[in-house]
Amino acid sequence: MVDNPARVEGILQLAAQARERSSSRVEFTSNPEADALLTDLQHHPHAFVLGCLMSRQVRAEKAWLLPWAFRERLGSFEIAALARLTEPEVLHHMMHPTPLHRLPMAGVFRDGVQRIVSIYGGDASRMWSGSPPSAAIVRRFLEFRGAGPKIASMAANLLVSLLGVPVSDRYSIDISPDRHIRRVFSRLGFVPDDADDDLIIYRARELSPEYPGAFDLLLWEVGRETCRPGNPRCTACALAEQCPRDHAT
Ligand code: SF4
Secondary structure: OOOOOHHHHHHHHHHHHHHHHHOOOOOOOOOOOHHHHHOOOOHHHHHHHHHHHHHOOOHHHHHHHHHHEEEEEHHOOOOOHOOOOOHHHHHHHHHOOOOOOOOOHHHHHHHHHHHHHHOOOOHHHOOOOOOOOOOHHHHHHOOOOOOHHHHHHHHHHHHHHHHHOOOOOOOOOOOOOOOOHHHHHHHHOOOOOOOHHHHHHHHHHHHHOHHHHHHHHHHHHHHHOOOOOOOHHHHHHOOOOOOOOOOOO
């Protein structure tokens, strides 16, 4: 497949504009209190880390709501209060009166808290302080139980692109191929419809080697709003000019 550099550049420019828009009003959920906790990197940086660790096999919003919902039940989200909980106590708060997650995540949650205390002295922002290379942030997330490459790269991308964390490079922030990003990336003609995660990740690295995850937010927004699975609304799409599809709909 031969790429048109001007088309790729146009998409990357739109992606940069989408990040710029979102960084001025970060919305992980429809709950302002939950968002305030997640984005409070100064006083509660562990809330963001634990929210990322919960991002498995549930809708994104449900995972992002979990730190706030847990705080409502415990009465605190201070790291010292979390560190005092045994795993059965974490499980109790996760499950009662209703489950906060469809998977048994109490162990992941408690191990995450213990790692933040033992390795980072209770201050999770040490994972990204001092303008580190992006690979260091990704690697530090990977060291948590329950965090694979997808979660680690997503976490680094959110910190850098939406929450303003400075880094010395963005080379190791990969695209995070969720269902929306996968669908739009394919409809843009960059990969076949049945491409697996590895193919999507390497294609994004090929197209945007200095920051492969640059595509994420724009493609996720387009996938959620206009490029729906059954009936894409191409005439209303931000990517209409760059997309090789028939825009007759
Ligand atoms: S122009 Fe249509 S097919 Fe292409 S990304 Fe937009 S909605 Fe999807």
